[in-house]
Amino acid sequence: MKKLFKSKKAFSLTLLSLALIAVIVIGGSAAYFTDKDEVTNVFTMGKIDIGLEEPGWNETDGLGMFPGSVKTKDPTVTAVEGQSYMRIRMELVDADGSPITDANRINLILATLFYDKDFQEDSPNITVGEFYQTQELDALLVSGKVLPEFNADDFIFAGNETGKPGVRYYNYKGIFDADIPSVAVLFTNVVVPADWDNEEVEILQGANGGYKILLTAEAIQSAEMANAAAAFTALNEAYGVSVG
Numbered sequence: 001m002k003k004l005f006k007s008k009k010a011f012s013l014t015l016l017s018l019a020l021i022a023v024i025v026i027g028g029s030a031a032y033f034t035d036k037d038e039v040t041n042v043f044t045m046g047k048i049d050i051g052l053e054e055p056g057w058n059e060t061d062g063l064g065m066f067p068g069s070v071k072t073k074d075p076t077v078t079a080v081e082g083q084s085y086m087r088i089r090m091e092l093v094d095a096d097g098s099p100i101t102d103a104n105r106i107n108l109i110l111a112t113l114f115y116d117k118d119f120q121e122d123s124p125n126i127t128v129g130e131f132y133q134t135q136e137l138d139a140l141l142v143s144g145k146v147l148p149e150f151n152a153d154d155f156i157f158a159g160n161e162t163g164k165p166g167v168r169y170y171n172y173k174g175i176f177d178a179d180i181p182s183v184a185v186l187f188t189n190v191v192v193p194a195d196w197d198n199e200e201v202e203i204l205q206g207a208n209g210g211y212k213i214l215l216t217a218e219a220i221q222s223a224e225m226a227n228a229a230a231a232f233t234a235l236n237e238a239y240g241v242s243v244g
Contacts, residue, residue: 048082052217068131068194079178084219085231086176092166095208100166115151119188131194162242
């Protein structure tokens with residue numbers, strides 16, 4: 001009987017020991033509460049996109065012009081994507097592609113450019129097919145419905161490229177925004193006054209019988225730019241030019 005009693009006691013102690021061990025393990029696991037969560041940050045690169053077209057201009061429109069000629073020439077820039085600072089670079093070159101540097105010739109070319117504020121209306125102020133004398137054009141300019149050379153409502157003349165009098169820059173005022181979308185027209189018409197004489201026409205056309213107006217729209221992101229001046233300075237650096 002003694003042996004049996006001892007064995008039962010040993011068995012009971014073993015169970016008790018197991019129970020204590022179990023209590024210690026459970027207590028250790030439940031002493032701390034833990035949790036976790038995650039945040040995923042997605043980074044993408046912004047994008048800007050602009051478009052330049054001339055809806056009213058055909059390639060042959062500039063051929064065979066004479067005093068009294070009136071043509072629609074409407075370089076139009078549209079913000080396609082993103083927000084940017086935008087400008088238009090205008091380069092005047094001879095018929096053979098060489099830069100025009102003569103001040104008289106440059107001024108005469110600029111004198112044929114006009115921005116008609118109502119050019120998209122049913123009754124534009126400058127009508128293709130009409131003959132305009134210098135006096136009539138001056139009267140349109142005085143009325144304020146027609147502007148000389150470029151659309152000063154939306155652009156400012158930023159200056160010439162250093163050392164290149166025939167290269168001119170026109171900066172768009174404000175942010176060029178695709179969410180609107182922003183649309184800007186630099187000028188709308190080329191008009192050769194009907195009373196210009198042979199001397200003026202000969203200067204205008206030059207020794208090679210004509211000239212070209214090359215237009216380029218340029219844009220740079222507006223994000224992370226302190227202001228327009230900083231943006232256009234960065235654009236100058238990007239293209240390796242000096243404007244002033």
